[in-house]
Every structure is written in structure tokens, then in C-alpha cells.
Amino acid sequence: MQRQVALIKQSLFDQGYLDEQFMELEELQDDANPNFVEEVSALYFKDSARLINNIDQALERGSFDFNRLDSYMHQFKGSSTSIGASKVKAECTTFREYCRAGNAEGCLRTFQQLKKEHSTLRKKLEHYFQLARQAGPKETARRPK
Amino acid sequence: MMNPSHGRGLGSAGGSSSGRNQGGGETVVEMFPSGLRVLVVDDDPTCLMILERMLRTCLYEVTKCNRAEMALSLLRKNKHGFDIVISDVHMPDMDGFKLLEHVGLEMDLPVIMMSADDSKSVVLKGVTHGAVDYLIKPVRMEALKNIWQHVVRKRRSEWSVPEHSGSIEETGERQQQQHRGGGGGAAVSGGEDAVDDNSSSVNEGNNWRSSSRKRKDEEGEEQGDDKDEDASNLKKPRVVWSVELHQQFVAAVNQLGVEKAVPKKILELMNVPGLTRENVASHLQKYRIYLRRLGGVSQHQGNLNNSFMTGQDASFGPLSTLNGFDLQALAVTGQLPAQSLAQLQAGLGRPAMVSKSGLPVSSIVDERSIFSFDNTKTRFGEGLGHHGQQPQQQPQMNLLHGVPTGLQQQLPMGNRMSIQQQIAAVRAGHSVQNNGMLMPLAGQQSLPRGPPPMLTSSQSSIRQPMLSNRIPERSGFSGRNNIPESSRVLPTGYTNLTTQHSSSAMAYNNFQPELPVNSFPLASAPGLSVPVRKATSYQEEVNSSEAGFTTPSYDMFTTRQNDWDLRNIGIAFDSHQDAESAAFSASEAYSSSSMSRNNTTVAATEHGRNHQQPPPGMVPHHQGYADGNSGSVRVKSERVAADTAAMAFHEQYSNQEDLMSALLKQEGIAPVDGEFDFDAYSIDNIPV
Numbered sequence: 001m002q003r004q005v006a007l008i009k010q011s012l013f014d015q016g017y018l019d020e021q022f023m024e025l026e027e028l029q030d031d032a033n034p035n036f037v038e039e040v041s042a043l044y045f046k047d048s049a050r051l052i053n054n055i056d057q058a059l060e061r062g063s064f065d066f067n068r069l070d071s072y073m074h075q076f077k078g079s080s081t082s083i084g085a086s087k088v089k090a091e092c093t094t095f096r097e098y099c100r101a102g103n104a105e106g107c108l109r110t111f112q113q114l115k116k117e118h119s120t121l122r123k124k125l126e127h128y129f130q131l132a133r134q135a136g137p138k139e140t141a142r143r144p145k
Numbered sequence: 146m147m148n149p150s151h152g153r154g155l156g157s158a159g160g161s162s163s164g165r166n167q168g169g170g171e172t173v174v175e176m177f178p179s180g181l182r183v184l185v186v187d188d189d190p191t192c193l194m195i196l197e198r199m200l201r202t203c204l205y206e207v208t209k210c211n212r213a214e215m216a217l218s219l220l221r222k223n224k225h226g227f228d229i230v231i232s233d234v235h236m237p238d239m240d241g242f243k244l245l246e247h248v249g250l251e252m253d254l255p256v257i258m259m260s261a262d263d264s265k266s267v268v269l270k271g272v273t274h275g276a277v278d279y280l281i282k283p284v285r286m287e288a289l290k291n292i293w294q295h296v297v298r299k300r301r302s303e304w305s306v307p308e309h310s311g312s313i314e315e316t317g318e319r320q321q322q323q324h325r326g327g328g329g330g331a332a333v334s335g336g337e338d339a340v341d342d343n344s345s346s347v348n349e350g351n352n353w354r355s356s357s358r359k360r361k362d363e364e365g366e367e368q369g370d371d372k373d374e375d376a377s378n379l380k381k382p383r384v385v386w387s388v389e390l391h392q393q394f395v396a397a398v399n400q401l402g403v404e405k406a407v408p409k410k411i412l413e414l415m416n417v418p419g420l421t422r423e424n425v426a427s428h429l430q431k432y433r434i435y436l437r438r439l440g441g442v443s444q445h446q447g448n449l450n451n452s453f454m455t456g457q458d459a460s461f462g463p464l465s466t467l468n469g470f471d472l473q474a475l476a477v478t479g480q481l482p483a484q485s486l487a488q489l490q491a492g493l494g495r496p497a498m499v500s501k502s503g504l505p506v507s508s509i510v511d512e513r514s515i516f517s518f519d520n521t522k523t524r525f526g527e528g529l530g531h532h533g534q535q536p537q538q539q540p541q542m543n544l545l546h547g548v549p550t551g552l553q554q555q556l557p558m559g560n561r562m563s564i565q566q567q568i569a570a571v572r573a574g575h576s577v578q579n580n581g582m583l584m585p586l587a588g589q590q591s592l593p594r595g596p597p598p599m600l601t602s603s604q605s606s607i608r609q610p611m612l613s614n615r616i617p618e619r620s621g622f623s624g625r626n627n628i629p630e631s632s633r634v635l636p637t638g639y640t641n642l643t644t645q646h647s648s649s650a651m652a653y654n655n656f657q658p659e660l661p662v663n664s665f666p667l668a669s670a671p672g673l674s675v676p677v678r679k680a681t682s683y684q685e686e687v688n689s690s691e692a693g694f695t696t697p698s699y700d701m702f703t704t705r706q707n708d709w710d711l712r713n714i715g716i717a718f719d720s721h722q723d724a725e726s727a728a729f730s731a732s733e734a735y736s737s738s739s740m741s742r743n744n745t746t747v748a749a750t751e752h753g754r755n756h757q758q759p760p761p762g763m764v765p766h767h768q769g770y771a772d773g774n775s776g777s778v779r780v781k782s783e784r785v786a787a788d789t790a791a792m793a794f795h796e797q798y799s800n801q802e803d804l805m806s807a808l809l810k811q812e813g814i815a816p817v818d819g820e821f822d823f824d825a826y827s828i829d830n831i832p833v
Contacts, residue, residue: 078261
């Protein structure tokens, strides 16, 4: 079981969904905080969902306030970076570039992509954490990287 | 070798996980100065959570905050409750840099900025605003592990230790290191490698820890006793930036051009034996920040102010700003002659200033402005007199500064009458005093302003922090002014203030003009025209009655609050508010300074409290010794105490404050929030 978990995790890294920041987070996990990473993840997804909502609304309005969009995206990028969500982060960067260029269509497109990545990551992580919990917390916490 | 697995950042000296939080406690402890109290501010909950976890892993004590305003109020309420602040740059309710400024000015704590944005311009902004470091997100453990070095460094630099590389430089280096995610300890020259970091950190950590611990402990004690800022703990020779010294400094800077002034050249120009480049560098940093705040100087100068403030004691910083602020107001309103301003300043009795390190607040800020302020104060003082206290004031004024108190007499009570006239009078009479005076006025003005928020209520405490910080500076300055040679520099600023005062005075009626009066010896509570009514009582009671200053609710203060960047305010002061705020700040500052200065004064303070309005700033300050705010001021004051002249000033100042408070109170001017945005100091407006 643990091996399975390890494999899943490894694949997440390999596929670029997560980067070493995620590993840093894992290092912070220990007996006193056995579910730290999962908690942070949950928090991230909750908060980012809110951001996505805001952006969605802003885009729907059709007014394209690039500054505001950029600002939202900056936040999004910040959180995504902190958790190590590299694909999501990449989309954020792209989005911001489109914002700066004033390219509304590019923004829309990228945003769709971003939502997709975000959702994919969420599912994968949920799955991962579920397994990890079943396998036993030690596995994820102490594994040396 | 260090555990590779932990190399990433845990830096456990010992084994793996154990090192971190369980059994390895000891090992870890040896590595970090555990218990460091960190305040983290970030609107991103994810980041906040991660940071908190990381910091706790470093055995730091962490307080989270997701709003800048909340962070500020936390800091203000508990001034010495934190050792370092880490803040995100991009936040919805307040710009991270603004928070940085506030913290630097009011609390003088090291602030680390962080952001996912790593563009050079933003990083540079961090540097120029005085951040001690800039971390790029995602923040890693290694980076956080060593943040204690900033705390230590800051304390050391306040001691004017000739350690090389001013904070700015180190910050720059550090940033680079941080960017690499390595951030080795300061002492570590390069150990980017995790392993190196660990090993060097261990060594350094040990050394540092013991010393920093020692310092921290000492500080803790000190703080408990006299709220003395680090200075007392470190027991290193401190460079006291006396009025003269500061004037020399300013002259050198002006000669070189503010933008171009570099510590080395300044040092050469000043030609003061025993002064190190380090001292000048840190002083310059603060000065720049101060200027920046006053006159919207370019950002890079901002740091100066912050550091400047710091050097003096957080309280000073704000004070100076205040002074500047007030001065501006005055200048604007009535074109206080520089002289009078100076006088005012002197009169203001910058006790705080003096204590701090003799840093002439005024000098920093804008000497001219200070002077102007003084003038205004002087005038105000006169104005106050008319409340009946004037006579008192006058005598006091004379006392303090030895400057001809002609001003006092001249100042019509509360008239808004041409402030200029008053200023002229003041100017003529007092050169030095202005500085001192100003402060008090400023402080007072804001204080009395309205409901005695300042007084004991927490509101005032909020304000006060601002003021106190500011005032101390001013006070310091004034103190210096009292000394005959004090720099009259301010005249320009003073003038402005005067102007301002006149307008505000209108509003306040007699209150504001008093500010200028402040330049007169504290006793006379020059600017305290406002407090005049109360002045009598105040004077007796509280030396530190900076409150007197607060009375004049200078609009300046208000303005200040609204906008950190006073630049515009200075000019636009037409509202009393500014003056008030300035006054407020001043009074606050003064109060603080006074407070610190006289422990005994505390009793007086109590009195002040009764007055309630009076130096809201004051009282709270006094009371506030407990809180951090006063603390800084106090510290300054104490320093001042050492200085006889300062003492004298202090006395005077107190009176002034009382007056101010009284005035303000009468005026019913609500002291503006401590935030001194007012760039009273903008010298630009002050015609010297």
C-alpha cells in the first residue's frame, strides 16, 4: 500500500503537477502535525475556489478589468506556488501575461485551462491523500527526499 | 555532515526528525534563537499556514495575521511583543510597503517582505522602504531559519557598532542569498549549500544564539524596566546624534545633494572624529526615509527615514515626522519663519529627542520644517496663553530655551492672527527652541483634538503609537534645539507650519498657534497655546505633558493619517486636521518621550490623565509605558535624562505638552489617528 502511495506521489512529481515545494511541505509534517500537507491542500483548494469564482465573475462581466484580474491572479499564483502546484502556477503566469498584454481572449482561454489543471490536481491530490491515510501517515512524513 | 534530508532547511543539528521537534529539541535549540516572536502578515491563508508551520518548526513563536490593519493594531497594542515582522507585499487592504513603513517608523522592528513577485523593481522597493530582507515565494525553511539574524543585526546597528555594511548592503546580499533559497546566516559567507548552511548555521547559530539570546533577555528585562530599546542591552557605545552633529550631517548631505549623499563622503565632510561610516550610513538611511515621507522624496530615501527613526528610537522617528509635519502645516499656514520654527522646536522640548541619541529629530526631518513648526508653536503658545495660561507659557518658554521668548509674548492668544507675525516673533527670539516646541505642539494638537481619545483610551493608544514615535524624534530634536546651538534649520519648515497653524488655529482657536510656541521651552509648552487653559495644570503635572502639544489638533495630524505620504499634505494643509494630527503626533511623541524621560513624570502623567484630553497621547503614553508605544518613547526619554539639557527640556516640554493637551482638549479636537502621514517635514515648503 505504501508503495502504491509512493508511486502515485512520484508520478505527480514526474508529470509536473507538483514541484519540490510540495516536498518541503511534507518535511514540515511530523507526528505532531501528521496531516499537515493534507490540511494545507484543503485550505488551498478552498481558497483558490473562491478566487476562481471571483475571476469567473469578473470575466463574465465582460468588462475585462485587467488590473483586477492580474491582481487576482497574483494571489492565485502565490498560493499555488506555496503549495507546489506547478502546472497551475504555470497557467497563472500565462494568464498574467495575457492580462498585461490586454489580450482578453488569451485570458479567457488560459483561464479555462487553468481551471482544468486546478481541478485535475485537486482530484489527484485527494486520491493521493486518501491512499496515504490508509497506508499510514509515517510514510509520507518521514521519507527522506 | 548534516542530514541531507534535512538539509533542505530544517537544519537540525542532530538527527533527523527528532532534531526538529521532539527529542532533538536541544539540538535544535542550539541552532536557532528559539522563541523569537514573529508576526506574519499575508492575505493568502495557504501561505500563512505554511509559514506558520515553518516558523514553528524553527521554534519561533508565531502570530498570524491576514490583514495589515490587524497586524498594525496588534503591533501597536503590544509594541514589544514582537521581534520581527514578515509581510507579504501584495495585500488587499494595505500595501505591504506601507505596512513596512509604519512598522519601521512606529515600532522600529525589522520587517521582511515576501512575494511571489521577484521582479527587481519590487525587490528594490523593498530595500528602499527599509525592509531588512525580501523573500521570494515559495518561501523555504532555510530562508526562515535565519531570520533571527535580522533582529540581531538591527539591534546591533542601533548601537552604532561599526560593523560594516550597513543594513542596506547586507540586505542586498541577503536578498540574493534568499533568492537562491540558501540564505545562509549572516556570518556565513556563502554557504548556499544546504549542508554548509547547516554547519555554518550551527556554529553561527550557537554564537549568535547565545548573544542574541542574551540580548533578547536583556532586552526583555530592559523593556520591562524602562522600555529601553535595545540600546541598553547591548551596552555598546552609541553614537548620539546631537543636534549639532545632526546639523553637520544635514549640512554635509545638502552639500552633496540628498540623492547623491553617500555615507563615506558625508563622513568626510563632517569630519567628526570617532564617527564611523556605519554610523553615518544608518543615520543617513533614516534621514532619507524621513525626507521621503515628508516630501515625497524618492523611494530610496524612504529607508532612511525608517532607519532614521529606528536609530533614535522608534519614537523619534515618528516625531520627526511629526515635526516636519507640523512645521509644514505651519509653514503652509503662516510661513513661520524658520527661526520661530526652530524655536518652537526647541521649545517643544524635545526631550524625547534628546534622549534618544541626541538625534535631533528636527534635523532629520527637515530642520527647517521643524523650525517652522516651532514658530507656529510659539505662536500658538501665545494663543494658549490667552486662555489664561499664556503667562505661564511665556515664562516657561523663556525658561526653556533661553531664546528670547519674545515670541511668546507676541503670540496672541489663540489668534490665528498672523501666524507669521508670531512666527517672526518666535523666530527672532528662539532659534533653537523651535524644534522642541514644535513637537509638543504637534502632539498636543492632535491629542486634544477631540475626545480624549488619546488619553487613556485605546484609541489614543493607537494614535499614540504614531505620535510617540514621532514625537520622540521631535522631542529629541527640540531638546537639542534648546541648546542654543540647536539647529535652527527648521525655520523653513517652521514657517510652513505656522501657516498651517494659522489656519488651523482658526479652527482651534488658540490652540494651534500654540504649537509654534512649543519651541519654547517645554515648560512654556509653547505650542501649547491650546493647552493654555490646561497648561497650567499640565505643566505642573506632567513634564511630559506632551499632551499640550496634542491639543492643537492640527489638521496635520489628520492628514497624516490618511496618507502616509504627507507630501501633499504639507501643502494642502489647510485643514486643521493636519495640524492636529501633527500636533497630535508631536504631542504623542512628546508624551512618549516625556514619559520615558521621567519615570517620575509618570505621576504627572496621571494628572494629565485627569485632564483627559490633554495629551491623550500623553497620558496614554504614560500609561503606555506598559505598551510598547510608550516604551520606545520612554527609552528615548531616558536617554535624554542623561543629558542635562535634555532634562531641562523635558521639563519644559512636559509643560508644553500639558498645555497642548489642554488646548487640544479644549479645542475638542480629536486627535487624529496616530498615523502621521503628514509630511510636516517637507522642507520644500519651508522657506528657510
